[in-house]
Each structure stands twice: as structure tokens, then as C-alpha cells.
Amino acid sequence: MFKVSRSEAENRAIKKYEKEKIDRFLIRIPKGEKERIAEHAKAQGESTNAFIYRAVNEAIERDKQK
Numbered sequence: 001m002f003k004v005s006r007s008e009a010e011n012r013a014i015k016k017y018e019k020e021k022i023d024r025f026l027i028r029i030p031k032g033e034k035e036r037i038a039e040h041a042k043a044q045g046e047s048t049n050a051f052i053y054r055a056v057n058e059a060i061e062r063d064k065q066k
Helices: 008-021 033-043 048-063
Strands: none
Touching: 033 048
16 A cells, blocks of 8 residues: 655644544454454445444434333
8 A cells, every 4th residue: 555645734734634524433342353343344345444333323223212
């Protein structure tokens, strides 16, 4: 994987967007689970973030139906 260089203006724009639109959520998981989760997400054609977000939303909807 190669890294794309960004201009200072692009970095500022990204930082501003993330500050306004993105919340961060740190999770702690047992050793080895990170790789397992990432591999599963990739097999589903998703990023790890997208997979975790989808899984959480599905669990919330399932819990609402109880």
C-alpha cells in the first residue's frame, strides 16, 4: 500500500470535516481479535470501520425488537 501526499490545505480541510462530522470511539478487544475482525470485514467487502458500525447498528435494531 502506498501513501498519498496531501497538501496542508487538504489536511486542514480533512481535520475540519472530522471535527464537525465525525465522532471517535475507542474499543478494547482481546489480543488477536483485531485481525479476525479485519479479515471478516475484508471478506464481506467492507472496511473494518464499516463492518463494526453495521454490526453495532444491527445489534441495536435487534435489541429494540425484544
